[in-house]
Amino acid sequence: MTEREMGSDEEQQWVPFKNRPEWSDVIPVEQDDGPNPVVPIAYKEQFTETMNYFRAVFKADERSPRALQLTTEAIGLNSGNYTIWHYRRLILETLEADLQNELDFTDQIAQINSKNYQLWHHRRWVAEILGANATSAELEFTKKILLGDAKNYHAWSHRQWVLKELGGWENELDYCWELLEEDVFNNSAWNQRFFVITRSPLLGGLTAMRESEVSYTLKAIVAHPENESSWRYLRGLYKNDNWSWANDPQIASVCLKVLSANNDCIFALSTLLDLIRHGFQASKELRDAVDAIRNSNLVEAESDLTKTICSLLEKLDPIRVNYWKWRKSILCEGAK
Amino acid sequence: MASEIFERDQHLTFLQMMYQLLPSPYQSQEINRLTLAYFVISGLDLLAAPDRLLDKEAVANWVLSLQAHPRSKSELNNGQFYGFYGSRAGQFPQEVNDNGALSCSVSNLASTYCAVAILKIIGYDLSSIDSESILMSMRNLQQPDGSFMPIHTGAETDLRFIYCAAAICHMLGNWSGMDKEKAKEYILNCQSYDGGFGLTPGSESHGGATYCGVISLRLMGFIEDDILSKDAESSIINVSLLLDWCLQRQAADGGFQGRPNKHSDTCYAFWIASVLKVLGGHKFIDKKALHGFLLACQSEYGGFSKFPGDYPDLYHSYYGFTAFSLLEEPGLKPLCVELGMSAIAAIGI
Secondary structure (H helix, E strand, C coil), X not given: CCHXXXXXXXXXXXXXXXXXXXXXXXXXXXXXXXXXXXXXXXXXHHHHHHHHHHHHHHHCCCCCHHHHHHHHHHHHHCCCCHHHHHHHHHHHHHHCXXXXXXXXXXXXXXXXXXXXXXXXXXXXXXXXXXXXHHHHHHHHHHHHHHHHCCCCHHHHHHHHHHHHHHCCCCCHHHHHHHHHHHCCCCHHHHHHHHHHHHHCCCCCCHHHHHHHHHHHHHHHHHHCCCCHHHHHHHHHCCCCCHHHHHHCHHHHHHHHXXXXXXXXXXXXXXXXXXXXXXXXXXXXXXXXXXXXXXHHCCCCCCCCHHHHHHHHHHHHCHHHHHHHHHHHHHHHHHHC | CCCCCCCHHHHHHHHHHHHHCECHHHHHHHHHHHHHHHHHHHHHHHCCCXXXXXXXXXXXXXXXXXXXXXXXXXXXXCCCCCCECCCCXXXXXXXXXXXXXXXCCXXXXXXXXXXXXXXXXXXCCXXXXXXXXXXXXXXXXXXXXXXXXXXXXXXXXXXXXXXXXXXXXXXXXXXXXXXXXXXXXXXXXXXXXXXXXXXCCCCCCCHHHXXXXXHHHHHCCCCCCCHHHCCHHHCCCCHHHHHHHHHHCECCCCCEECCCCCCXXXXXXXXXXXXXXXXXXXXXXXXXXXXXXXXXXXXXXXXXXXXXXXXXXXXXXXXXXXXXXXXXXXXXXXXXXXXXXXXHHHHCC
16 A cells, blocks of 8 residues: 555545534533643643533534434544543433444454453443343453453453443353463462352352362372462462361372472472471371472472471572571471 | 763753753653653752753742642632642633633642642752632542542542652641541452452552552551561561562662563662661662663663663653662762652752
8 A cells, every 4th residue: 555545545434523524513612721730731632622621512412313322433543531421321321322333332342452440340331231131242352351361450351341230140150261272381270169158049059069170180289280370379278277177188199299299389288388387297108209409409408398398499499599498487386 | 882870961951951851752741741841840959950951930930830729718618629730731821711611621639749749859948838718628539448539539549649749748747638548448358368469459559650659558557667677577567578578679771660570660660679778678779770670771861761771751761760770870969769859858948
């Protein structure tokens, strides 16, 4: 494409309001930046003019189809401005507009920038009015956003709101499973999994779900022992129940399995440290496994297992060496 | 080739340019202009910029011109918030508000935090502003669950705005603006199974949310400073899990990530390190590695980017400066992590 063609394309894209016959009756209202403005912004012409016309219709409280169209343009340029969004909702209410169009509109805005709080608030406002009818559309919408960015905080937040307020829990655990199949390091999906097992009215809560969840998580840990997310999820399954944590043989057993493979064992070691802190007595097998790693890493033997684990972590996790030294030092204090 | 040192002069030049005129890409953030101003002014203060770079009187007048005022005291109970407008864009002269049907150009809690912070940084006497309007009407924003909305016309509610409310009350020296107990309950519900805090109960632990949760508890007096050297086990939050989670956020490249298994990003060197500072766990950070990561995000023209090699922006620049202050870089003032400004400004000298 030649430069000239591109230029004419751009001109076609945006016609200044002052050249639009349907706006000829409106006197734009300039921004009054006052004397000595601080951090003034070098607005572009399109931005300035659109906001000038926005101020004019806003000031007149005009709730018309053209005002609605103006908010569409203004939001496209200034999507963080909550006043424009709020005004749009007032217009929609007055016009009794079809809110299905709003779903398309927010969809388009999300394609430009989905990390915008106002967009998601607006979406929630629409879904609240549509009620349970909106459930599947909202779950699909967030799914689409998460397809592009599986850790989008706004999308997850909206999805949790939909589940809590409108329902749609039926396939949520499967959805988490799918996402973790795709990327087992996706911490957002692990978090959602925790959200589902603890809050879904269709499941029996954390205690009822623990057995099957532990078994699922152990497999994920063995496949990727370097994955912080799965270890933390495992710990979470015993939230507020340290006794079960320290006394479930499966936990010590997965530690042993990972340690015996002597590969990426930082989280296994720190988990073992945590188990012992909560009263777990390490078996000879586990002690031997720790000792073997100690030998292969040329770390000196300590007077007890927990100190040895800390020394090993100092060596294997050098970025946190001061933390592990401190953990070792508070073990000593405890022994006094 | 990245510089090996913190380029203070370049950063001062960068901030001076921003102070004069923000480039057009910032137009989409115009609603947060007070926040952008806070980054510039607090940044200049942290870098110990010469006084001549900042016209304090002009700044004070500009900030104060953005304050929303009720027409009478009775309006303070009408459900609206009378704080500070985020920007001039939607602010109309009073006569328009009086005649027009609309008064939905609304003030915002985050902007109010930034406005009060700027006034504090430039040494303005906060007792001379109408804080009663701010505090009394701020209660209208607190939700039954303890969280805060940023504006009275409706918006998302989460930990960010509890922090703003707590910081405002702290700076104004008056806690009548919020129900601390309710806010505390909400914050405690946000501590996740992994020890970090999510923005809302049930959401994923996140560096920024963890900052807002922990610092708010500290400002409200629900947790002690340097808790690790005291009785951490009896704290209302799970300190050992939180400490472990925070330290684990320092990634192999030396930078801090906001969530597990995500890339390091300049700003979390402030959000996470500040939490560690309050807990008393700052000494466990690998400072050399963090220093190296931050330098990789330093722009040769001044400022910091989110990731190494990207273009700098004001937000990441400011949190780069605060991170270097926490690393005790010469030429930077010490930081008050709780208020996000220099310690000298926070004390009010």
